[in-house]
Amino acid sequence: MMSIVRPTLLLDKEICLRNIAAMAEKAKSKDLIFRPHFKTHQSAVIGEWFREFGVTAITVSSVRMAQYFAKNGWDDITIAFPANILEVDEINALAKQIKLNLLIENLESVEMLTKKIKSSVGIFIEIDTGHNRTGIASSKYFGINTMLDVIRANKKFSFKGFLSHTGHTYLAQSKHDIYNRHFDAVLKMKALKNYYKREFPDLILSLGDTPSASLCENFSGIDEIRPGNFIFFDLMQYQLGSCNFEDIALRLVCPVIGKHGSRSEVVIYGGAAHISKDAIINIDGKRLYGQVVINRDGEKILLDERNYLYKLSQEHGVIRTTIQAFNNFNVGDLIEIIPAHSCLTANLMGSYLTTEGERIKMMNCDFDDQSSNGSSSSNLLTASR
Amino acid sequence: MMSIVRPTLLLDKEICLRNIAAMAEKAKSKDLIFRPHFKTHQSAVIGEWFREFGVTAITVSSVRMAQYFAKNGWDDITIAFPANILEVDEINALAKQIKLNLLIENLESVEMLTKKIKSSVGIFIEIDTGHNRTGIASSKYFGINTMLDVIRANKKFSFKGFLSHTGHTYLAQSKHDIYNRHFDAVLKMKALKNYYKREFPDLILSLGDTPSASLCENFSGIDEIRPGNFIFFDLMQYQLGSCNFEDIALRLVCPVIGKHGSRSEVVIYGGAAHISKDAIINIDGKRLYGQVVINRDGEKILLDERNYLYKLSQEHGVIRTTIQAFNNFNVGDLIEIIPAHSCLTANLMGSYLTTEGERIKMMNCDFDDQSSNGSSSSNLLTASR
Structure with missing residues (x-):
């Protein structure tokens, strides 16, 4: 009886359910709305696993993903990615069907959006609490106010609150560093609430990121968390201290196809087409x-970290091993790789096999056409505005 | 008229045809079999573009890819990836339908294969000419002979010759370095031909890799080339000197979703879910x-290389710009990204839009089930051997 013959993403459902239960319980104990990020798994089937823990509202990172989960029965979705004005037609269609929240981080977007929005949407203003990717700094009241002016002026918009992705916790050097970065973000967000709560008494403060949601205890003043990765975890999270090894739910099963004793290297079928090139830094300073x-x-x-996946081409993976461990590998064996980054590995693979033998598809292959329509303009860089 | 609203892989068919024509012409002028690698585009439609240049035999990097192209009318396929014994059932089925060549790089594989092979297959022995990934060193005559003993002993096997991927040309520091690495590989391969040609007068020497196929002129004694990337090219190839800028056929079109003047950064919708994390090193030493x-x-x-895509998360891309260039970006614009590595970018995107407006799918979404069958064993790591 043989079931796996090529790189296959093996998912331990039991671990996933345990991870969801723990996070749901934590949110509940701290009186936080638990709005998990579904970009990690991108699967309608896995989405259903959250329901028994009382989850009714979710986070996604694109309009496509919102469409996919709306089609699969989710009717309260935040797109935690700055509103892409070019997708306004799809946003309008979607907001007719479900409760949809959008993210705004600059005046230009909200000004363009206000001209084209036809359905009611919730609006979060994205705050940059130190990650320096997107969002407006919490101290920029003038900038926030000019966005709020536009939001107030359009009845289709309802201001929901402030949202931040404290992704700089991923760059933390220690657990204490994660606590510090989180606490700093909490303080910045609370200052905003204090400033705006008179006008918007129901405003929500929403924080993302798995490291702080897993590790931190102080969520005073925060209303919502949006972690995603925690359902699978990975080596990156383990290295940060967000999880134990036995909490990692995802493994890439790969056939061994060659051994090179002179270099103490084992070659697997499993490359950059299967596992993310995101890496953590190993004890030897290598990726x-x-x-x-x-x-x-x-x-x-x-195996300990002296044995690790250190080189990836499109289909090949190369494992560096100790001389002792080398003899434990045989051509034709299946081995398991615990990925450095599970979200992007899942995104590459497109489907899961659970340890119970269920094949689960992701959204990737669900759309026939990546464009909104099949036509093309003579100059593809000219978007109508 | 608006056609692109989210990250879209834009392919210039005219450039592709020019690139194919040039490589086909070069192969012809040097009397080389041109067996292009289709892992770069992974598309049946694009595969057809090669036919008018006389291409009838192709290279792929997996059994799945061989199945896909066999289904789409290709009947002479080399799987230039060490034979994965776990896929022997699929190999047998495929070899019944088409001329299939497999790659062997170690004794264990060929010994397992000989017990299970039911259809006739061609066998290449993979030679490591310095890339140090897979293959046996050309000097290891004893190892090569033990593999040949197994190949000779089974009438299902027909020995085709020696194949090498001179992928270490990608690490070359200059054009001359590429010439040197290629010439060294040619010498090693020719020595094998001299040694074995009495017994196998028709044996083929097959070389891969786009840098040497594009740049080098000396293919004396070589019979076949298998470049793949040359149809699209990319910044990596440009940096190596394999192509000019105007030969790069692939661009990822992305919406601008934010601007951060204080950091001179532009944020696009287009991240690690869309473009490969493979990087080249920029003039500032950064990825x-x-x-x-x-x-x-x-x-x-x-824009010059002071303006470049330097940070990728799942959906976000961050472009670092000069202060001057910064003002040329507007939220809601579409911009084009020329990728560092086109093969892996295409692999992520799953479909193309040609500059003529044709939507072209890749093989990724063509398979319902990544496993050979739906069943699972109680211990998924136990493969039957």
């Missing part, structure tokens, strides 16, 4: 794409 | 994921 679990006499053994 | 083309007054302008 580590995954750790390795082998099967010896029916027992699964996690 | 560069893509260069930027903007549209000013209807004219496309390529």
Whole structure:
């Protein structure tokens, strides 16, 4: 009986359910709305696993993803990605069907949006609490006010509150560093609430990111969390201290296709087409794409980090091993790779196989046409505005 | 008229045809079999573009890809990836339908294969000419002979010759370095031909990689080339000197969603879910994921490398710009990113839009089930052998 013959994303449903339960419980105990980010799994089937823990509202990172989950029964969705004005037709259509929240981080977007919006949408203003990717700094009251002026002036808009992705926790050097970055973000967000709560007594403060949602305890004043990665976890989260090893739910199962004793290297079928090139830094200072679990006499053994996936081409992965461990690999074996970054690995693979043998598809292959319509203009760079 | 509203892979068919024509012409002038690698585009439609240049035999990097192209009318396929014994059932089925060549790089694989092969297959022995990924060193005659013993002993096998991927040309520091690495590989391969040609007078020497196929002129003794990337090219190839800028056929069109003047950064909808995290090193020593083309007054302008895609999260891309260039970006614009690595970018996107407006799909979404069958064993790591 053989079921896996090529790179396959193996998902432990039991671990996922445990991870969801823990996060749902934590949110509940701190009186936080739990609006998990579904970009991590991108799957309608896995989405359903959240329902038994009382989840009714979700976060996604694109209009496409919102369409996909709306089609699959989710009717309260925040697109936690700055509103892309070019997708306004799809936003209008979607907002007719479900409760849709958009993210605004600059005046230009909201000004363009106000001219084209036809359905009612909730609006969050994105705050940059230190991640320096998107969002307006919490201290820029003038900028925030000019956006709020536009939001107030359009009855289709209802201002929901302030949202931040404290993604700089991923760059933290220690757990304490994560606490500090989180606490700093909490203070910045609370200052905004204090300033605006008279006009908007129901405004929501929403924080994202798995490291702080997993590790931190102080959410005073915060109303909502939006972690995503926690359902799978990965080596990056383990290195940050967000999880234990046994909380990692995702593994890429790969066939061994070659061994090179002179270099102490094992080659697997499993490359950059299957596993993310996102890496963590290993003890030897090199990029580590995954750790390795082998099967010896029916027992699964996690090899230490001297044995790791260190090179990826499109289909090949190369594992560097110790001389001792090298002999545990045989051509034709299946081994498991624990990925450095699970979200992007899942995104590449497009489907899961659960440890119970269920095949689960992701949204990737659900859309026939990536464009809003099939036509093309003579100058494709000219968008109508 | 608006056709693109989200990250879209724009393909210039005219450039592709020119690139194919040039490589086909070069192969012909040097009396080489031209067996292009289709892992770059992974598309049946694009595959057809090669036919008018006389291409009848192709290279792929997986059994799945061989199945896909066999289904789409290709009947002479080399899987230039070490034979994965776990896929032997699919290999047998495929080899019944088409001329299939497999790659062998170690004794274990060929010994397992010989027990299970049911259809006739061609066998290449993979030679490591310095890339140090897979293949046996050309000097290891004893190892090569033990593999040949197994190949000779099974009438299903017909020995085709020696194949090498001189992928270490990608690490070359200069054009001369590429010439040197290529010439060294040619010498190693020719030595094998001299040694084995008495027994196998028709044996083929096959070389891969786009840099040497594009740049080098000395293919004396070589019989076949298998470049792939040359149809699209990319910044990596441009940096190596394999192509000119105007030979790059692929661009990721992305909406601008934010601008951050204090950091001189522009944020686009287009992240690691859309463009490969493979990078080249920029003039500032930083990782560069893509260069930027903007549209000013209807004219496309390529910005210099001080303006580049330097940060990728799942959906966000961040472009670092000069202060001068910053003002040329507007929220709601579409810009074009020329990727550092086109193969992996195409692999992520799953479909193309040609400059003529044709939507072209890739193989990714063509398979319902990534496993050979739906069943699962109680211990998924136990493969039957």
